[in-house]
Amino acid sequence: MFSSWKKLEEEKPALAEFGAARLDGKVAYLATTRSDGRPRAHPVTPVIGGGYIFVFLNAESPRTTDLIVKPDFS
Template sequence: MTIWKEFAQQAPELAGFGKARFASSVAYLGTVRADGSPRVHPVTPIIGEQLFLFMEPTSPKGKDLQRDPRYTLHCSVEDSSGGGGEFYVRGRATLTDDPLIRKQAVHASAYTPQDRYILFVLTVEFAYMNVYRDGEPHPRRWEERPSPPPQHAPGTQHRR
């Protein structure tokens, strides 16, 4: 699982663009409901070394993420022509009550989260950006690479 900082090291242009797009307006979080259907929620992402979301403890999006951690997060788009471009990530969310992680999220936040809010840390498995120049799309993407299988020294065998 890749945290935002690692994603930014591997794909700095995409991460910088995404950070700017998420900071410009509300974003939209896609989750999976208990019945398997999709649900979309307006959210305010926080980007520090990790990607964070605070929310009310009674929020349906929080219940969705606790049951099924898969998410997608899409920036707002200014107009039907793509405006300043579009950006989205997908990955997995983890609820945390770690006080050090919460302190990092609060420090990175542009607003003051309420003490009652729960906190999720989101990993990045896939990122996509698209900008339009002269009406033409110019997409870029990044995908987490799976870890390579362990290497064994020559002449040794892997035992199961």
């Protein structure tokens, strides 16, 4: 696992290029787990910049609540 997009770019440049072409500014899905254990998939738009990948979430959204309760995601 990589701690930043920059580290991925340094260690696996082909994978970073492949991922950036498919993720940066495009719709992707963030999978989380509800508090009752059921899975949930959320559409998100990742942005790659400054050596990191960002996903902006509304503080009131179910995906934010899921991540606060159980910070596992895919």
